[in-house]
Amino acid sequence: MRLKDRVAIITGGGQGIGRATCLTFAKEGANIVIAEYNPTTAETVGKEIKALGVECLVIQTDVSNGDSVRSMVKQALDSFGRIDILVNNAGIFSYTQIEDCTEEEWDRMMAVNLKGPFLCSQAVIDTMKTQKSGRIISLGSLAGQVGGLVASAPYSASKAGVMCLTKSLARALGPHNITVNAIAPGVAATDMTTNHPDLTSQMVLGRVAQPVEVANTILFLASDEGSYVTGFTLNVNGGMFMSS
Numbered sequence: 001m002r003l004k005d006r007v008a009i010i011t012g013g014g015q016g017i018g019r020a021t022c023l024t025f026a027k028e029g030a031n032i033v034i035a036e037y038n039p040t041t042a043e044t045v046g047k048e049i050k051a052l053g054v055e056c057l058v059i060q061t062d063v064s065n066g067d068s069v070r071s072m073v074k075q076a077l078d079s080f081g082r083i084d085i086l087v088n089n090a091g092i093f094s095y096t097q098i099e100d101c102t103e104e105e106w107d108r109m110m111a112v113n114l115k116g117p118f119l120c121s122q123a124v125i126d127t128m129k130t131q132k133s134g135r136i137i138s139l140g141s142l143a144g145q146v147g148g149l150v151a152s153a154p155y156s157a158s159k160a161g162v163m164c165l166t167k168s169l170a171r172a173l174g175p176h177n178i179t180v181n182a183i184a185p186g187v188a189a190t191d192m193t194t195n196h197p198d199l200t201s202q203m204v205l206g207r208v209a210q211p212v213e214v215a216n217t218i219l220f221l222a223s224d225e226g227s228y229v230t231g232f233t234l235n236v237n238g239g240m241f242m243s244s
């Protein structure tokens, strides 16, 4: 039980990597707050989590909206009285060519993928500072490291922003014993990647990731084993790209 009695907020926990993270954390004893835009998928995952014997609060949240995020964090605190872990997982994706990318698409991508992690992190900081401990883990992407193999420019740029935001937050919050890290998946088998072309020939391991394989790396950064890691982006890409 590596997260026994800890409280974790997981954004976008209704499916894919977020769902896998919810279930992985719950199996390790964490109580879960699912902050998800889609109430139907979130309720289904909420039932799966409760069946594992921990508590779960489902809160419909739009991570791109500050009022929605602050209300979600308040409800989490009202229910659990503490927040130990925030996983900034909610995200949206597109393949749009740069010539076709509208201002609206650019703004929405930045609002969900980059402003979302900023708003959620900002909303939990006071609580984590008071607790003198906390873990923030955000989903970056290989696209944000290499410019996107199939992903659009706004998606790739938003994820590069997430990975730099991670370093800025790590610098600011380290003195308060709050670690801040990112995960950079390559391709994981979720709804987001259903229409991806086959990129497995570019993966040293020759296959895409299962969501739980990404969740397990998030668990490492959230658990006591990850206590001295901060400001880091962990590649979970099957050897598709190897940064220094």
Ligand SMILES: NC(=O)c1ccc[n+]([C@@H]2O[C@H](COP(=O)([O-])OP(=O)(O)OC[C@H]3O[C@@H](n4cnc5c(N)ncnc54)[C@H](O)[C@@H]3O)[C@@H](O)[C@H]2O)c1
Residues within 6 Å of the ligand: 011, 012, 013, 014, 015, 016, 017, 018, 035, 036, 037, 038, 041, 061, 062, 063, 064, 088, 089, 090, 091, 092, 093, 112, 139, 140, 141, 142, 184, 185, 186, 187, 188, 189, 190, 191, 192, 193
């Ligand atoms: N799947 C991959 O190969 C891959 C690769 C690199 C990075 N990522 C990142 O991992 C994260 C999870 O990806 P996934 O593949 O599980 O995606 P997914 O599309 O399967 O799930 C995303 C979840 O986020 C939720 N969401 C979307 N907008 C939201 C909002 N405004 N507020 C709250 N929730 C919202 C969706 O409802 C959904 O449940 C994303 O940030 C994604 O960019 C995924």
